[in-house]
Amino acid sequence: MSFVSKLAHSLSTQTGVRSVEAMPIALAAIVAAAKGIKSSTASEMFATLARTLQPADQADALIRVRDWLEDIDLSEAQARGIQSLLPIHVPVAIDWTAELEALIDNARYREPFIPISPRVGAAIGTSLGIPADETIACLFAGSATIAWGLAQFRPVTLHVTNWQTEVIMALLAHADGRPLRVDRRNPIETIPYSDGSSTFHEDHAPKPGAYDHLISVPPLGYRMKDGQAAGMLFEAWQVEQLADRARKGFVAVVTDGLLFRESRNDVGFREQLCTMGGLTVTSLPPGIFGRASGVQVNLLKIDQMERPDATFVDGRSMDRVSRSGREQEDLIVKQLECLGSAPTRTIGIEELATSNYNLLPNRFIVSDELTRMDEALSARHTVRLGDVAKILRPRAPQPVRGDPSDDDVIGLEIAVSDIVDGKVGAPSKEIRFPAKERMSVGKVHVETDDILVSIKGNVGAVGIVGMGAILDGLMDAPQIVVSQSLAIIRLERGSAIRQPRVLAGILSSPQMRAKLQALAGGTTVPSLPISALQDLAIPVPDADEAFDIEGRLEELDAMQEEIEQRISNRRIMQDALWRKFWNMPSEQEDA
Numbered sequence: 001m002s003f004v005s006k007l008a009h010s011l012s013t014q015t016g017v018r019s020v021e022a023m024p025i026a027l028a029a030i031v032a033a034a035k036g037i038k039s040s041t042a043s044e045m046f047a048t049l050a051r052t053l054q055p056a057d058q059a060d061a062l063i064r065v066r067d068w069l070e071d072i073d074l075s076e077a078q079a080r081g082i083q084s085l086l087p088i089h090v091p092v093a094i095d096w097t098a099e100l101e102a103l104i105d106n107a108r109y110r111e112p113f114i115p116i117s118p119r120v121g122a123a124i125g126t127s128l129g130i131p132a133d134e135t136i137a138c139l140f141a142g143s144a145t146i147a148w149g150l151a152q153f154r155p156v157t158l159h160v161t162n163w164q165t166e167v168i169m170a171l172l173a174h175a176d177g178r179p180l181r182v183d184r185r186n187p188i189e190t191i192p193y194s195d196g197s198s199t200f201h202e203d204h205a206p207k208p209g210a211y212d213h214l215i216s217v218p219p220l221g222y223r224m225k226d227g228q229a230a231g232m233l234f235e236a237w238q239v240e241q242l243a244d245r246a247r248k249g250f251v252a253v254v255t256d257g258l259l260f261r262e263s264r265n266d267v268g269f270r271e272q273l274c275t276m277g278g279l280t281v282t283s284l285p286p287g288i289f290g291r292a293s294g295v296q297v298n299l300l301k302i303d304q305m306e307r308p309d310a311t312f313v314d315g316r317s318m319d320r321v322s323r324s325g326r327e328q329e330d331l332i333v334k335q336l337e338c339l340g341s342a343p344t345r346t347i348g349i350e351e352l353a354t355s356n357y358n359l360l361p362n363r364f365i366v367s368d369e370l371t372r373m374d375e376a377l378s379a380r381h382t383v384r385l386g387d388v389a390k391i392l393r394p395r396a397p398q399p400v401r402g403d404p405s406d407d408d409v410i411g412l413e414i415a416v417s418d419i420v421d422g423k424v425g426a427p428s429k430e431i432r433f434p435a436k437e438r439m440s441v442g443k444v445h446v447e448t449d450d451i452l453v454s455i456k457g458n459v460g461a462v463g464i465v466g467m468g469a470i471l472d473g474l475m476d477a478p479q480i481v482v483s484q485s486l487a488i489i490r491l492e493r494g495s496a497i498r499q500p501r502v503l504a505g506i507l508s509s510p511q512m513r514a515k516l517q518a519l520a521g522g523t524t525v526p527s528l529p530i531s532a533l534q535d536l537a538i539p540v541p542d543a544d545e546a547f548d549i550e551g552r553l554e555e556l557d558a559m560q561e562e563i564e565q566r567i568s569n570r571r572i573m574q575d576a577l578w579r580k581f582w583n584m585p586s587e588q589e590d591a
Helices: 003-014 019-034 042-051 061-070 076-084 096-107 118-127 141-150 163-176 234-245 256-260 264-276 325-337 349-354 368-378 435-442 467-476 500-507 510-519 530-534 543-581
Strands: 136-139 156-159 180-183 211-216 246-255 279-283 297-302 309-314 344-348 382-384 389-392 409-414 429-433 451-454 462-465 479-482 486-491 537-539
Touching: 003 019, 003 076, 003 096, 019 042, 019 096, 019 163, 042 061, 042 076, 061 163, 061 180, 096 118, 096 141, 096 163, 118 141, 118 325, 136 141, 141 156, 141 163, 141 211, 163 180, 211 234, 234 246, 234 264, 234 297, 246 256, 256 264, 256 297, 264 279, 264 297, 264 349, 309 349, 344 349, 368 510, 389 530, 409 435, 429 435, 451 500, 462 500, 486 500, 486 530, 500 537, 500 543
Parallel strands: 136 156, 136 211, 156 180, 211 246, 279 309, 409 479
Antiparallel strands: 246 297, 279 297, 309 344, 382 537, 389 486, 409 429, 451 462, 451 486
């Protein structure tokens, strides 16, 4: 256990100091002890430490630290409890990075604090390859450990407004003698953790050209609610406000969702981004924000140079991942250290436009197997899926959330779990809708020979709807609806591919499923854009090939039925044998 964690634990258990306050108080006490400050009372110790601080100006967070140290809000009982722990003994040399790591582990799940570990933050900073003589400012509390790692070798400014982050980072920098200046003016003054509102403060933001590089790790997943930017993701909005203020480069951590969602705001932002020039997108390994976070993120880098393309780097594909937080962190650091040799591809602006400005690296950097698949397709007659089939996204009304009513519309929902071995089975999930939505529910339907493909979560599961699935459902419920995790592919009459089963066979192949998964993206849950499904290139069999494929599919169906029958017979024989041991009647005799 670190010195700070140990003392904070004692403060919480022995003095009644709240845990959220115990960590910064413990840190201040440890810093005072490391500085050789010896006092008989806690208040005198903190006041002496405050006098050693030398703020550079009114924006320096050391001013807030000094004010806080001079007037820490403690009850008399708490003050006596802290005093009882004095004097505090610490070794001559303290690993302040280890203390920072302990502080983060203690506060990792309390917003708003520092979500990236010091080791990962340092590795991200190193991966950027910024020359030592170029100036850097880091923005938002999320970038604190990146700033800490970079400041080991050069001066760095960190802009934050959260008092806990200010106090901790400024105290640590003071204790370690690290050239990290904490500026308590953040360009986005009101971070949208509560009401979703944000205000850009021109006088708080880094002046245009004041720094060579700006590195931003903004709050993720929030959308703007007011003004012209209403509906826009906060992480996109802050790029618009800040990117052009860096002399040489702007870097931001952004979620997968920002890079592929198809709302008008998101697509418009990406189109604008592609015109800024010098764009590089690097996907980062899973677990950047700790073992409890499934958020998938990327480094968005704008180099302020004119070039009509974008470069993509695959930093996410790893040989293995671990459920162990510490082991996964080791793997992440190793992966970040090797980004210089990661798979890379540069794409022109025209191709980006045809992909609806999808900027996910996995859209353009594919595995060797998928590369071979694309090469094989290039030698065949192919067609866009959207040119031979309608692709429908079901939009069922909101189901009933409260107590059921006799007037409710009862339906059965086809879910991804109903797709087995390339076929859609009878749906089993009952779902209720308000009576007023009866007409709307009826519009969400499937037809025989429709092909369903999962586009969210377990992306790429494909099954064809047979008459059995529909009739079985209608016997139990008046309506069948389709989960919003599924898209409906309905083959057009007279298209290049005439047989729905042939198309279903092509789409359900392992190679095609791998392709669909490679085209998916998402901040926490993988999702496949409808545009990617429409643009999917599929081979067109000639008449003889199509006839042969249908015959083979029928053989496979017959084989599957035989396997299922054999499994059923085996179970019956096995049960009869087990019952014979105890002279028990068979299941048939029980019936």
